[in-house]
Amino acid sequence: MxxxxxxxxxxxxxxxxxxxxxxxxxxxxxxxxxxxxxxxxxxxxxxxxxxxxxxxxxxxxxxxxxxxxxxxxxxxxxxxxxxxxxxxxxxxxxxxxxxxxxxxxxxxxxxxxxxxxxxxxxxxxxxxxxxxxxxxxxxxxxxxxxxxxxxxxxxxxxxxxxxxxxxxxxxxxxxxxxITDLSPPNSLWRKLDTVHATGFIQTNDDSLHCRDCAWFYQTASGRGRCRRTVQSEHRKAQKTTSRALGCVYWETKLSDDSCGSCGACCRAAFDMVQVRAKDIVVKKHPELVHDRSGFRHIPRPNGRCLALSGDGTEGTPANGTGDSAGPYRCRIYADRPRSCGDFAVAGEACLQARRRVRVSP
Ligand code: SF4
Ligand code: SF4
Structure with a gap:
């Protein structure tokens, strides 16, 4: 046996x-x-x-x-x-x-x-x-x-x-x-959201396309890019296309009018306004320019630039100082320093400011 x-x-x-x-x-x-x-x-x-x-x-x-x-x-x-x-x-x-x-x-x-x-x-x-x-x-x-x-x-x-x-x-x-498509309908493995080419969650609204979004731009060679994907100077804007469906962060295109209710760059997102010796503001608004051992700047106590007026509410723009009501406005706009003049609405720094202050999602 x-x-x-x-x-x-x-x-x-x-x-x-x-x-x-x-x-x-x-x-x-x-x-x-x-x-x-x-x-x-x-x-x-x-x-x-x-x-x-x-x-x-x-x-x-x-x-x-x-x-x-x-x-x-x-x-x-x-x-x-x-x-x-x-x-x-x-x-x-x-x-x-x-x-x-x-x-x-x-x-x-x-x-x-x-x-x-x-x-x-x-x-x-x-x-x-x-x-x-x-x-x-x-x-x-x-x-x-x-x-x-x-x-x-x-x-x-x-x-x-x-x-x-x-x-x-x-x-x-x-x-x-x-395994998501092989999983039973009540399975956790079914609970996934579609990720956009940029890595964000794709919108469910099929009327929202990247081309109409504030953060879409085209390179010199015509390629589409999403500025919102730039999270540091080490990360380049990710590719998307003008025809692509947008993501959940889709936002209406910005214009100069967007600044009145935003003010992110001037009220909180950054902590200094650098001033060059030849900036006109030095002569025209000396009371605003401080000099710390040769470093000229307009102070921003608690993040808010001394030259900013308004509180982001609707109404007539205020010319007053400090926390006067009305849309945010730069009181010295025509004489602002070069560092502010280089700041473009809907540019990378604008997006960074809006996101820091969470005006943009
Ligand atoms: S943020 Fe705008 S451009 Fe970027 S992926 Fe979303 S919809 Fe497209
Ligand atoms: S962050 Fe952009 S939209 Fe907001 S106030 Fe500054 S430039 Fe205007």
Whole structure:
């Protein structure tokens, strides 16, 4: 009689690809992940995250999303909170709710770049807040979570974790693209948004084209480009075409009339107005020009240029100083320094200013 066959040797295990992906990202960030029946999510203030076991999760939860959410918490807390248990937050009452909300805003902003906001939605009772976030979750507003989220966004894009996070989101999108059409209708893998050629989310409004957008321009050779994709001097404007459907950031073309309600460049976005010795303003408005060891400039206390009038409201332009009501206007426009004269409406610096002040999404 033949002796029973020994069990086949098994030298590998199947793992959920999204789990593998985000466990890999957290490893790159120096974070160890352990599963636990004791907690839902817990950071030990040193190097280990504890995440609940799958049976305690909602049907649309996944480890990848929960890890990404905790990474966002770390970014919102910054260095100061990294070494505190649970990022220094208490969830027994609402005292730290603003940090949770900032984390939701950051999560939405980062996933938007990959069409994954709905796919990587947050869990628990704060989900309503996440679902109600506007198109641009970092847009200026009254919510105190916005400034926390904006600072965290800069850390996420430019800090030491930037590459790992971006790579994790890019790979998540690639995974999703590979299976979305084969997934059942109620699957999370179906919750993707179309990403425009520029990397933004494509608009659902088929009347909005890049050619009619404030940020579209053509190069000398006639090629279409999107100025909104320039986020630093190292990143060139991405290609698009005049016929392309726009993205969710489509904006009406700007003209000189746009400045009255905006004023971004003069009231907040930059912190100095440089003045050359030969600028006419030196002679005509000496009271405005300050000289700091040979460095001439018009001061901008709290970001606002001394030569700016108005408060962005409608009405007759004011000639008064300071915070007089009416559209924003430069009181010395005809005599403004060269550095201001070079500033073009709808140019790169204009867009940068509008985005910094969140006039543009
Ligand atoms: S911002 Fe404007 S030009 Fe750029 S992709 Fe969107 S619609 Fe097109
Ligand atoms: S940022 Fe642009 S639109 Fe706004 S005031 Fe300055 S030039 Fe005008």
């Amino acid at each position: 033949d002796s029973p066959k020994p069990p086949r040797p098994i030298d590998s295990v199947y793992l959920d690809p999204l789990d593998v992906l985000w466990l890999g990202v957290t490893r790159q960030l120096g974070i160890t992940v352990n599963r636990s029946h004791e907690v839902f999510a817990h950071w030990d203030g040193k190097d280990t995250l504890f995440i609940t076991e799958p049976e305690h999760m909602d049907p649309d939860d996944c480890l990848g999303q929960m890890l990404f959410h905790e990474i966002c918490h770390a970014l919102v807390g910054g260095k100061a909170m990294y070494q505190k248990v649970d990022w220094g937050l208490e969830n027994v009452d609402l005292r730290d709710l603003v940090y949770e909300q900032a984390t939701n805003r950051l999560q939405a902003a980062l996933t938007d770049c990959h069409g994954l906001r709905r796919f990587f939605g947050t869990t628990t009772e704060v989900r309503d807040y996440y679902d109600a976030l506007p198109l641009d979750p970092l847009l200026q507003g009254d919510d105190p979570a916005i400034s926390l989220a904006r600072a965290a966004y800069d850390r996420a894009r430019e800090g030491p974790w930037a590459n790992a996070i971006e790579s994790g989101l890019r790979r998540t999108r690639a995974l999703a693209d590979a």
